[in-house]
Amino acid sequence: MKTTKMSVQQLPNGTFRKQVTYGKKANGKPLRKSIVGDTELEVIIAAEEFKRLHVDVTPTKITVKEAVKAYIDSKRSVIAPTTLYGYEVAAKNRLQAIYGFNITDIKTIDVQRAINIDAEHGLGYKSIKSGYDLVRSAALLFDVELPSIRKLKLPPKTAKEELPDLNKVLKVIIGSSVELPCLLSVWCGGMRISEVRGLQFGDIYEDDNGRYIKVRRTRVCINGHDTIQNRNKTELSTRDVPIPDYIYNLIQHIPHNSDTDFIVNENYGALKRRYDRLLKKHGLKMTFHDLRAQFATTMNGLGVEKEVLEKLGGWANSKVLDAVYIRTPKQRVRDSLKVFDEYMYGVIRDTRTEKSDGAA
Template identity: 35%
Template sequence: MICAALKLYDINPILHVTYPAKKPKLKELPTAEQVIDMVRGTDIELPCLLAMWLSLRMSEVRGLQFRDLKDNTLTVCCSNIYFDGKNNVRDQNKTYKSTRKLTIPDYIKDLIMAVSHEKEDEFIVQMEYQTLRSKFYKLLEEHNYHMTFHDLRHLSASVMLMLNIPDKHAMERGGWSTNSTLKSVYQHTFSEERKQVDKKIDDYFNRLIEGSDKDKNL
């Protein structure tokens, strides 16, 4: 701001600013298996799995409408942002790459179809932001875990890294943008490759779901 003001008077100062060194943020997150065990059977299971399994942001989770689901394909194209005490629905997401289509597993589709609704333009996750946030943190406190809702996306990225999912596929699935224009804009993956990626991730989470079922039956 100061430099812009000085330039109005043809003064072009050469300033050297030293920024403080960035401190690494170390955080111990629960595993995907622990999160599934925590949210399983609760009324926030669906939004949490949408974030961790499908790599959706909170605003994207709350912006999904029933009309966005066709067969097993979910189109992530809207956002519902809680700001200044009210919901702000936008027909766009955070970035250009955030608008995407995802093949959803049967488990999540069943959770979606179990939600009572009359119209296609109703939200899939109908819980208010503050309520969802409160319930999520209450569960975390009960299990002595420390994380934010957005950390579910970090878990999603970590799972894809663990499964050796190529960066290009991970970026498409999560809607992440990078500084590499070539990779994020001009390179595209074949549909058959994407199906294999989706299946690999779904198989992992389905095994966790099945393991959770076995533990509960013991």
Template identity: 25%
Template sequence: MWVEKNKSGNYRFIERYKDPLTGKSKRVIVTYPTKNKFTTKKAQMELEAKIQERLRHIQDGNIKKGVTLHQVINEWEPIYKARVKGTTWQTYIVAKKHIKKYIGYNVQVSKITPKFLIHAYETMLYRDGYNNPTVKMVAFKMTSILRFAYRRDYIATQPPKELDINWKKSKHNDLDKKFLETQELERVLDYVYQKNEQQGAIFEWQYLTGMRIGEVLGLKVGDIFKDNGKYYAHVNGTLVYTGLKTSQYYKQSTPKTDDSFRDVFLPEKAVELYHRWSEGKDSNRFLFFIDDHFFAFTNLNCRLRQARKILDIDKPLTTHIFRHTHVSKLAELGVPLYIIQNRVGHADSETTRNIYLHVTQAAKSKWDDTIFSL
């Protein structure tokens, strides 16, 4: 490193390095207003960091050593954010906190092994009690980051598609807890309606249509239409928000998956809700908003946690349980699985399929008892 004084009186600290692609020497420079022991040491550290940063981005086929997971994440995030939907990004923000805690930002990405990841994920599962879906979500995001690291020559091999994780085994009654029985549904809706009519209507609409909560909140009055005497909801987006003000939420034009674009037939009770909540609103207003005032998604699940405690219901009450309850009711009515999948906008959902098979098997067992008594 050497120092030059420029015309303005500042000091340019300069270091030279060799570009492995061209074999030629290149320079990096930092400037400080003074030259002393402190600035000299600081400049030396900055110059070294600049050189390492440049060398790390030269794709010469060699694995770049010393690159931390945090550095990879900082490079990967802008690319990932630009190509995913807002809701997917928010899911990643949750996963990122777990990645920082259980894997660590300062770990060198080239040192991350399958065994290391398995240990981290099983720690989440068995020491800290996270469920399979949460850990799978974290593992999925982590795999995306490691694939990026492989493309940038930060790791030598592609991350494995699957890890030999000792997943929690599903208990026999786990599926029963994913949906509400008729009496439970009535109790929950009655409780919520008494506390907040708007929230009660939103949950009932979810149960009647099987729509995701973001799809329900993103419904505009003009999305409901009538065709041959029947009413339909045209699902064409989901609500995204960053705050409670009108300017801080918007309808994202692309739903979760391509299957999410659909027209959902509305039963009579849903039509009644539509007429109740569309009254006095023009076609571009959100159906379930009051004076265009929004509330945080978390308020809905907070209300359901209250209901769970007050009503002593031993099931995880979240907005998604109404969607699962819709699936279970249609299965009870004998509606074919493919019709249900099209209706809820999930052509390939393991949960939807499992609930359907669980409910239909229970119905079959009930009729077996009847037939046995002949």
């Protein structure tokens, strides 16, 4: 048995082997893995990959569970916390019937059976699809392509419920304890709740075109704890949104000590509960995230150009070229927003008048 300078042994049958130490057992003894291959270079590369991913990189020896874990670990420091959390939930709860299979042994019928089991347990289209997308991506990490989702039968998509009339929603929100976060979402670029909660007083600035608020970070609640991410969900989500005087004045009434204080400094759960209770009290059914959809729907209905809408909301359509490379002047955005501002101020004036008359 011959040993090379790289501690790779050539076995009597002509193959090569390298021992890899990658940790310790509970009793303190080292954890070792024997990597075997046809050439010395193949073994060295496989050993390095094993140390990096903690799985044998030979596809025929990797289970779906191991592949998914390796995939998640490889993305851990470069994806948003919410995305990472979603991956971990999917890895624990989706398509578990195939997680014991080696990735090279997966057949379409195996995946379909796993889908059927999950569907019987009440999982819907979106949950199952996201679970399989994760499995396929993990397999591709090891150059294994699993059956296309088009070859599989998933539960039907849930029909989206029609959103309540925005006029009715605004009449409930204006003057309430959730007015500011809701208006930041439905009026300022359709901000996500994580973006609203991530806004700081120092994000507001003014230039020759007017006053803006920068969307530069997110504050998400995962397992009851806030995680601040100094980046947004996507590159296009990083944007500067014109801020109406009405919202600016609401913000100015909030006491703060520094520019790094959060404008909406409230626990996610408490904010969501108050929002849900308020709408339920008035017979309205709409999630906080639906405010983003209300922004897009109303802007589109008022005739605002799609190019401007995409820029304001940080959306990318199927035409990546337009979404990524087209530049829209700030003044053009402000001119387009005047239509929406007039609409919002009209509703606010009417609502304030109605509430004042009712209190008299």
